[in-house]
């Protein structure tokens with residue numbers, strides 16, 4: 005099949021960047037979207053041009069590296085699918101496809117489609133972990149977890165930190181990512197000791213990175229390749245308010 | 256202030272204004288019981304809690320609470336809107352909203368329209384300066400003059416504003432419930448339905464008055 009690509013090209017962070025048109029004549033419907041870009045890059049290299057830079061790692065939908073906005077949707081038009089798992093059979097022969105980087109002030113473009121998502125790492129560093137003593141692992145059955153808590157924690161833990169929620173959000177907010185982490189750790193017994201300090205520190209870091217506030221529009225949950233539900237944001241808000249109350253009590 | 260807290264301010268002030276709107280809407284419906292009922296209700300609002308409070312004391316308490324809520328709601332909205340804008344300095348060349356309802360996408364401009372209307376509305380039916388009749392205390396006559404067929408532009412402005420309020424409330428109620436942490440997988444659907452029904456009832460209640468006057472039903 006033949007596709008016409010409009011790709012965002014930007015040499016460096018300081019370069020203004022622009023959309024450049026390319027044609028790929030010999031794409032196969034069985035190719036993944038990243039393989040399409042591989043084919044395009046082979047073409048570009050043979051022509052002596054600079055290949056399109058894009059992020060990728062696992063190519064099996066679990067690492068969250070493959071960030072790009074395809075035809076206006078982060079990770080493209082398929083539901084619950086990362087770019088690397090998106091196949092060309094979902095497009096038609098002769099289609100024009102626009103590819104842009106994730107757009108957010110907190111995700112500056114490094115080159116072409118590659119953005120710096122270090123802001124997410126710093127949010128995790130602020131509190132997205134549990135402190136545990138090292139040594140032999142405790143017996144897995146020593147701490148019982150109610151089934152519904154375990155299920156909800158697992159749903160939230162499916163977040164791969166890809167940043168599609170930010171890319172989709174009209175406010176450039178990372179609330180879905182943040183809510184996923186808060187829910188994931190907050191539902192488990194191991195997450196309890198740091199529950200209040202975690203949410204306070206992570207919310208502060210989120211804002212400091214320049215992400216916007218949530219207006220509960222719901223674009224994020226649609227774009228999320230791991231189908232993180234919108235209500236994790238409600239849980240985030242609830243935990244944040246509870247943490248503030250707790251701080252006032254102990255102050 | 257963290258965005259999460261600003262959202263909380265918006266939810267709480269929104270709830271205060273919403274409570275007022277419900278009472279206002281119910282009060283308006285007194286027009287269907289005749290001029291005396293409406294004028295009498297307006298007088299009753301002024302004598303509320305007398306003699307514990309001076310005349311119009313309660314009215315002024317409500318006005319002050321509302322004014323504070325309106326200002327806090329607007330200030331929080333402006334701060335959040337500026338943050339949202341700064342969070343996406345470069346726009347997409349190609350991006351259409353997939354999920355966001357019309358109500359969600361028009362919250363900000365809808366809010367501006369409502370704020371402008373409230374100014375006009377106060378000058379019209381509270382102060383009376385912009386009202387064709389404009390007699391203090393003669394609520395029924397003022398309303399009747401306002402929504403008379405010949406004064407159709409006031410009716411049109413009113414209808415546009417009320418429908419805008421309806422959309423604002425439809426997303427606002429749901430959003431506020433989510434902000435104060437009440438939404439979860441089990442309740443999400445019910446909360447959205449509640450917001451929709453609430454918004455439709457409020458809009459219908461407010462629209463009943465101008466339509467009734469314009470079409471000569473009261």
Ligand code: SF4
Pocket residue numbers: 068162163164165166167168169170180181184224227228229230231232
């Ligand atoms: S919540 Fe979904 S869209 Fe956001 S970072 Fe996690 S996996 Fe990606």
Ligand code: FES
Pocket residue numbers: 059060061062063064065066067068069070086087088089
């Ligand atoms: S490359 Fe790892 S999720 Fe797509």
